[in-house]
Amino acid sequence: MVGGGRDAFIGRVHRHAMALDARFDLVAGALSSQPEKALASGRDLGLRDERNHGSWQALLDHELSLPAEERVQVVAIVTPNHLHHEIALAFVEAGFHVVCDKPLVHTSEQADALVRAVARRGTVFGVTYNYGGYPMVRQAREMVRQGAIGEIRKVVVEYHQGWLATPLEGGNKQADWRTDPARSGIAGAIGDIGSHAENLAATVTGLEIESLCAELRTVVPGRRLDDDASVLLRFRGGAAGVLLASQIAAGCENDLRLRVFGSEGSLDWRQEDPNVLIHAPLAAPRQVLTRGSPWLSEAAQRACRIPAGHPEAFLEAFANIYRGVAADIDARLAGVAADPLDADYPHVEDGARGVRFIETVVASANSEARWTPI
Known part of the structure; x- marks a missing residue:
């Protein structure tokens, strides 16, 4: 995860949502643009020191230094909007799957660059328009x-x-x-x-x-x-x-x-x-x-x-987006086409x-x- 450290509302929501179906484990992060706060936030969440970073660049460099089978598979970007493009593009270009909060980026030029990068690299890219998960x-x-x-x-x-x-x-x-x-x-x-x-x-x-x-x-x-x-x-x-x-x-x-x-x-x-x-x-x-x-x-x-009769709401709808991303990644790892009802989530084009x-x-x-x- 990039962003979403102490005092961040949406980062906590993402973590709850991704944990709801036990499809994700949070193992690495750069949880704030302030290095000390990022490290403290990671310790709060139990991240190991070697995968708890003060910047997203350090996170990316460390993951790329690991054998491919030991790297994180998905990067969740939950920063303020102005940081989305640079971070998302860097991780997509490095071959990582990405989930990014909305709005995606600041300009259509940045959006088009991301769409092209995702197509070129063949990665999964989900955007958390969570209301579509209800x-x-x-x-x-x-x-x-x-x-x-x-x-x-x-x-x-x-x-x-x-x-x-x-x-x-x-x-x-x-x-x-x-x-x-x-x-x-x-x-x-x-x-x-x-x-x-x-x-x-x-x-x-x-x-x-x-x-x-x-x-x-x-x-x-x-x-x-x-x-x-x-x-x-x-x-x-x-x-x-x-x-x-x-x-x-x-x-x-x-x-x-x-x-x-x-x-x-x-x-x-x-x-x-x-x-x-x-x-x-x-x-x-x-x-x-x-x-x-x-x-x-x-x-x-x-x-x-x-x-029926037991209310489901915001967190469950949010979790459906993460469940769709997981289903798409699992299908690609297995070399099969994903069931569209399982892999149901907003894409980078959305x-x-x-x-x-x-x-x-x-x-x-x-x-x-x-x-x-x-």
């Missing part, structure tokens, strides 16, 4: 594929948080780097949570955005990046959409919601009630589908770990698409023309 999101995806709601006409995806409704910068580590253009990139809320919303809509519908019209606002005085975004979407094939992403929505915690409206019905899923999917057929009673039920799709069933989405939203918001092709 069983009922996978159920919604399968229902769309099977035509349960007919031809998609409109998509509405919203991600509202309220934690940045006040100026937390200057004392809150998470707020500090997420609102810093040098570390977060060209976008604030639209990059941090809007990228999740875009990926959720793409995962479920399979639609590609053709063009968009965006407004980005910076509501809190003195903040340097957007904290509120409203985006109109046009999809290839004629469907329309709306994407909202806000971190100044007072009273909201982690309110991610997707509604997909088709010619024969609609689907409605909310992350804060993740074990339920509402299916409203056009000419039949409204149905409440629940996680773990035997009549769900095979994709949804495989994403479940415990019986991360690259997310970067292009962020760039296009910013370009649209800064344009007089507004409708901007993607």
